[in-house]
Amino acid sequence: MKVGFIVGKDDEIYSDDNLYDITPKKYLQYEELNTDVAIAMTIKQSYPDINVDIILPKDISLQRLKKNDVNFILGYDCINQIVGEPYVKKFTGKTGYNKLRSIYSNKSAKVFPPIEFLDFIWSKDKYLEKFYKKKIPITPTITVSTFNTSKIISSVQKKNWQQFIIKPVGGTVAIGFERFKLSECLKNPLLIQEYFNNNKKDYSKFLIQELITGFRKHGEIKMFWINGEYSYAVNTVDRGEDNYKVKIVKDKKILEECKKFGQNTINALPKIKVGGKVIKPALVRTDFTCCLNNSMHLPQYYFLNEVEHQDAGSYVNNENIKYPYVQVMADTFVKKAHELINAGF
Structure with missing residues (x-):
């Protein structure tokens, strides 16, 4: 069985001297071992029947992925592409986004989870709407894809939000996140217009929510x-x-x-x-x-x-968190690969 792991993390250092010493240098980020590569290397060491293919973002291609029985995204998905973390020349801009998404969408790429699931996770507006219908508690949200400042201010006024935030659908960390005061926006509506002017080239939808103190x-x-x-x-x-x-x-x-x-x-x-x-x-x-x-x-x-989804930060690089994440996920991915192949993936 040949299993691919698409890596790319550079902010979740994993401390294991033995694993570090046997990891090829090209998979280290700034000479550090990160959890995504650590998972792949743990499988390589602990499961000799698994042929592990560690795939750097620059090496992602349909041809490469098709050679594996299953490919798990651990460090570079379409959200990473949008924010340029890491920067990958062939996947820059909207053309690069379409190129990456086309690869991940192709059934012969054998990416798990599949694109339908990933699209749902990447689309916060969609999942907030669905979870609201399922009576899962979420904060009230206004979704906009057209940028009529007066209508936006009117909608915020109706909800009586004295302070509110705007953030893009598809953003990550705090990229594109900004706080506003209703009183200031009423005096100067250009504050909101300037926000959209600065961000709409990278994002097409935005979420507006009350500021939760x-x-x-x-x-x-x-x-x-x-x-x-x-x-x-x-x-x-x-x-x-x-x-x-x-x-x-x-x-x-x-x-x-x-x-x-x-x-x-x-x-x-x-x-x-x-x-x-x-x-x-x-x-x-x-x-x-x-x-x-x-x-x-x-x-x-x-x-x-x-x-x-599965490429989320684990926080096990923090000394307060003792969960054996790398070992557990290595075992999980091996079992998941067997489960998928037995099901006809």
């Missing part, structure tokens, strides 16, 4: 579901470049409430079928924050903020 104070509960089962969670608190913390989740009531919402989210995801069999995604991350409608900090006011 608890986000900065309480951060996010990022919850990892491996093969559909809860595995671990971390609490990230981002208060600026010099004040970013990753902690374990100590409040059991909050953890249990988010697990309940998270399980409902996992159940609501599109089903992946191969040969008539439902195949669970290898990993999904559900991110929750507080507090819905800027309510009190209580477990029941946490809401779903984001969903990511």
Whole structure:
């Protein structure tokens, strides 16, 4: 069995001297081993029956992927292409996006999860709408693809949002994220117009939401579901470049409430079928924050903020997080590859 791993991470260093020493230098980023390559190298060492193909972003091609029985995206998807992390010359701009998406969309590329599932994960407007219908708690959202400033301000006024945010569909980290005050926008509507002028060349849809003040104070509960089962969670608190913390989740009531919402989210995801069999995604991350409608900090006011697939950050490069992510995911991907091939992938 030949299994491909599309890598590209450069911000999730994995400390393992033995694994580092046997990893070919071309797979190190800035002379560091990252978790995506570590997973592939762990499989290479621990599962001699698996022929591992580590694929750098610059080497992605339909011809390369077709040679493998299955290909897992761990470090370079269409969102990475949009934000240019990492920069790949042949995949730059809209032409590059279309080229990469065309490869991942081709059934003979044998990419897992398939493009239909990935499209759902990449389209925050779509999944927020679906999860709202499934009664999963989300913050009220306005989606815009045309940029009529007066209509946008009117919609925000109707919702009585004194402070609000705008962020692009398809953005990641804080790229394209901006905060606004309604009072300032009423005085100077060009503030919003300038935002769209600066961002619409890269994105076609944007989400407008009330500013949730608890986000900065309480951060996010990022919850990892491996093969559909809860595995671990971390609490990230981002208060600026010099004040970013990753902690374990100590409040059991909050953890249990988010697990309940998270399980409902996992159940609501599109089903992946191969040969008539439902195949669970290898990993999904559900991110929750507080507090819905800027309510009190209580477990029941946490809401779903984001969903990511198997290339999501794991945070195990932080000393507070002890979960054996690389080993578990190596085992998971081997089992998933066997499951897919047996189903006729």
